[in-house]
Amino acid sequence: MGFLTGDIESLLDSQKIRSMFRDFGIQTYSLERPSPRLENILTKSIAGETISREEALFLGEVNDEEIPFLVFAASKIRERGKGKTVTFSKNVFVPLTRLCRDRCGYCTFRIEPGEGELLIPPDEVLEMARGGARLGCTELLFVTGDKPEKIYEVYRNALRELGYKTTAEYLVDMCEAGLKENIFPHTNMGVASRDELAALKESNASMGLMLETVSMRLLRKGEAHYRSPDKVPKLRLKTMEDAGELRIAWTSGILVGIGETWEERVDSLFAIKKLWDDYGHIQEIIIQNFSPKPGIPMEKHPAPTLVEMLKTVAVSRLIFGEKMNIQIPPNLNSRTFPLFVIAGANDLGGVSPLTIDYVNPEAPWPQVQRMERALGELGFILRERLPVYPEFIGNEFLSNKVLERVQNVIDNSGYVAT
Numbered sequence: 001m002g003f004l005t006g007d008i009e010s011l012l013d014s015q016k017i018r019s020m021f022r023d024f025g026i027q028t029y030s031l032e033r034p035s036p037r038l039e040n041i042l043t044k045s046i047a048g049e050t051i052s053r054e055e056a057l058f059l060g061e062v063n064d065e066e067i068p069f070l071v072f073a074a075s076k077i078r079e080r081g082k083g084k085t086v087t088f089s090k091n092v093f094v095p096l097t098r099l100c101r102d103r104c105g106y107c108t109f110r111i112e113p114g115e116g117e118l119l120i121p122p123d124e125v126l127e128m129a130r131g132g133a134r135l136g137c138t139e140l141l142f143v144t145g146d147k148p149e150k151i152y153e154v155y156r157n158a159l160r161e162l163g164y165k166t167t168a169e170y171l172v173d174m175c176e177a178g179l180k181e182n183i184f185p186h187t188n189m190g191v192a193s194r195d196e197l198a199a200l201k202e203s204n205a206s207m208g209l210m211l212e213t214v215s216m217r218l219l220r221k222g223e224a225h226y227r228s229p230d231k232v233p234k235l236r237l238k239t240m241e242d243a244g245e246l247r248i249a250w251t252s253g254i255l256v257g258i259g260e261t262w263e264e265r266v267d268s269l270f271a272i273k274k275l276w277d278d279y280g281h282i283q284e285i286i287i288q289n290f291s292p293k294p295g296i297p298m299e300k301h302p303a304p305t306l307v308e309m310l311k312t313v314a315v316s317r318l319i320f321g322e323k324m325n326i327q328i329p330p331n332l333n334s335r336t337f338p339l340f341v342i343a344g345a346n347d348l349g350g351v352s353p354l355t356i357d358y359v360n361p362e363a364p365w366p367q368v369q370r371m372e373r374a375l376g377e378l379g380f381i382l383r384e385r386l387p388v389y390p391e392f393i394g395n396e397f398l399s400n401k402v403l404e405r406v407q408n409v410i411d412n413s414g415y416v417a418t
C-alpha cells in the first residue's frame, strides 16, 4: 500500500465521510493508488512544499476516480495549518447602491435607476448597523456596484443632495458611522483608487475585491465580462497592490465556471498568490461557484460540477499551502459545504441573521446551528471570527480606532469572545 493510499484509508475511517462521498457519487474505493506523477505531487505537498503552475495545470487533468487522493492531500494540509477549526462571521449586508457601470453576464445585484432605490440613505444604514449589532453581528458588509456616478446623472444628483461626489466618499462616511455603532465595516466597492483605499482603511477592519479571473478573453463580446470595464484584470490587481502597500487586510478570490479555462483559473490563483507573496496582506481567498439564475444573460450557462469545484478548492489549498484561509460560500453549497471543508476550505464566510445575500438572493443562508452540527459530525469546530482574521489583528493592518474596538470583542485566540 502506498503512502497516500494508507493516508486516505485513515481519513476514510470515518463512516460519515465515506457515505458523504458516496452520496454525491464520488467513488472512494476504485483505485489502489494514484498515478506516479499525481502521487509525487501530493506527497510533496503533504510534506509542506507548495506546487508549481505546471503541477497545478496537470492536476486539472486528474480523473474523477483520483479526486479523493487530491482532496485528502488538501485535507491534510488544511489540518496542519488550521487544525479542526472552521470559521465564519456574522454580518449585516448593506448594498449601499446597486447601480453599476458594468454589465457582468452573471450579475443579479445590479439594477437600473427606476428598478429600486438609487442608494440606501444614511438613516437606513445606521438602522441596519444598529440592528446588526443588537443581534450580535460583528461585520457591516458594504457592497456597491462599480462607480455608477460615472454613467448616471440621477445618481450623481442623489449623491450631491447628501453632500458627496462619489460612491467612495459616501462609503467613507457610512463606514465611520457604522464603526461608532460597534460593528466592523468590511467594504467591497470594486476597483478603487489608492486615496479611496487609504480613507476607507481608517474605519474598515478589512476590505475585499474578488479578482474573479485574469482572463482578458472573457471581456470579449458574448463572454461574462463584456461591457464591464472594471473587470480588466490589471485594474483589479492594481487595487489589490495598492491595498498591500497600504497594509489593508484583504479578501480576494476567484469565480469558478464563468467560461474560464482550467489554465486561466490556475493563473488567477497564482496572480493572487503573487500579491500575497509580495505584500502578505491577503487574508483569505474565496472560491465562489457561478450559479445560474433566471433572467441573467448567463441563465443557460452551466454551473460548475461538484467534482470541478472540489478539484478547484483542493488545488487552491495545494497552491497556497497551510496558512491561507480558503472560503467556500455555504449558501451556494448548502448541502455540500462539509465536503469542501474536507477538500481544504477552512472558512464559510459571512452569515447574516438579518439580511439576505443580495448577490445571490435565491440562496438562503444556512443557519449557524445547522453548519455547526454538520461540521461537528465530521469532527470540526465552528468558530466565529471578525471580518479581520486573527493573524492580521494589530497596528500594522488596523487603524487605532478599529484596533481598540477589536480588542474589546476578541478572546486570546483572536476569534470573537463567547
Ligand code: SF4
Pocket (backbone or CB within 6 Å): 100, 101, 102, 103, 104, 107, 108, 109, 110, 144, 145, 146, 190, 228, 230
Ligand atoms: S461589477 Fe459587480 S455589480 Fe457590477 S455588474 Fe459586475 S457583478 Fe454586477
